[in-house]
Amino acid sequence: MNEIPGDLKFMKTHEWARVEDNGNVTIGISDHAQGLLGDLVYVELPSVGDEVKAGNACAVVESVKAASDVYAPVSGEVVAVNSALGDKPETINEDAYGEGWIFVVKPSNLAEESEELLGPDDYAESIEDDEH
Amino acid sequence: MSQKTILNETHRALGAKMVDFGGWDMPLSYGSQIEEHHAVRRDAGMFDVSHMTVVDLHGARTREFLRHLLANSVDKLKVSGKALYTCMLNEQGGVIDDLIVYFLTEDFFRIVVNAATREKDLAWIEKQAAAFAVKVTERPDLAMIAVQGPNARAKVQSLLSPAVREAAAKIGKFSATEGDDLFIARTGYTGEDGYEIIVAEKDAITLWNKLKDAGVVPAGLGARDTLRLEAGMNLYGQDMDETITPWEAALAWTVSLEPGRDFIGRAALEKQKAEGAKRSLVGLVMDEKGVLRHGQRVATRQGDGEILSGTFSPTLAKAIAFARVPAGVTDGVEVDIRGKLVPVRLVKYPFVRDGKACEGI
CATH class of the missing domain: 3.30.1360.120 (Probable tRNA modification gtpase trme; domain 1)
Known part of the structure; x- marks a missing residue:
């Protein structure tokens, strides 16, 4: 298991969110999630300009084995998507917390919604609970 | 456990x-x-x-028993060691299991059946074997x-x-x-x-x-x-089961209707053949990105079908599938992926043989 970066917040459904210096939020799936899914072969991205709502499905990651929805950790407007995943979805397997980011949201209700997210330690604990 | x-x-x-x-x-x-x-x-x-x-079959009448039990003809097995892929059918022509049978000697044949169907297979084989005095021995x-x-x-x-x-x-x-x-x-x-x-x-x-x-x-x-x-090979339970005949599972090549051999399910198969099977199993390739999966709806002009086995093909780097569709479908096929209809090509499979994509894939 890779080290979980300390500046990330998590959903129990394994999405991570990082608040960038400009206030936007970068979103991806956790290293644990990519491990569960196995080799990723397709990512269905949202479109730039889409309004997403916290807790709603807005992307899909598919491995050979299964398709899995990606839920938005925060509400807002999609301002960037990682188009490189179109040709190289396996980037998520290789670097889930870095090059494997999926999309960026300009948040509309960050202060309140980030309260709902888990810190790295709590997320690590929730994974362990899953495994027992 | x-x-x-x-x-x-x-x-x-x-x-x-x-x-x-x-x-x-x-x-x-x-x-x-x-x-x-x-x-x-x-x-x-x-x-x-x-x-x-692995199940070993012993007895002087083993070949005769297998002529009755299996839809393919063990009379194709003439040399010791030769193997045959075949379905084992019920009286309705539905597939109880697919298996490989090896001819070793006239009083010893070996079959290899699926794991998930072990119990019903053994029960069926033993029930049919009694009349031929064939001894059925599982080899755990x-x-x-x-x-x-x-x-x-x-x-x-x-x-x-x-x-x-x-x-x-x-x-x-x-x-x-x-x-x-x-x-x-x-x-x-x-x-x-x-x-x-x-x-x-x-x-x-x-x-x-x-x-x-x-x-x-x-x-x-x-x-x-x-x-x-x-490789275009069926998976039991996903591509065929007891409600599906070999005609509907693209397994006609494994059925031997030579005259004079009354195997279990033959009458039902002949009847369906004469009437024409209403469904068929076809190969699909999707050129758009995404993955075809078991259970997705297949839309055709002749009516709906469904994806049986579907996956991402690592060799082709695109999605491939088997689908069961109304008989006669040749083109104009779309698959419902999360509510969006995506066009797919109906192809002759295997998709890949000996390391390479087959022609037309």
């Missing part, structure tokens, strides 16, 4: 991700299932298939390792004694030989050349480790599924 093959600890020591498969605790992959898939297409990989059920003392890929045979042969090596090198496709306490069959479920080796449980771990030292890559059920679908 799931069952374990003799190699269970070996898989775990290799770091395998384990899954339940038909009541067995089996390796899904040892890391990347795509890399395992490529290892089989390009070099050599091995699968623990000890969960499959045997393990089985499939070694597959363009270099698989050479790697296996390097581990054999000279005489057995020569015999193993000589056998043709769909034939078996015995030696060095191994039953070596040139069969498989990947579309590559190779062997399926039946070995005593007590010797299985040693054989596995020797193969690994010879450079054969351990591969899990994940790779096995993508390999067999690329």
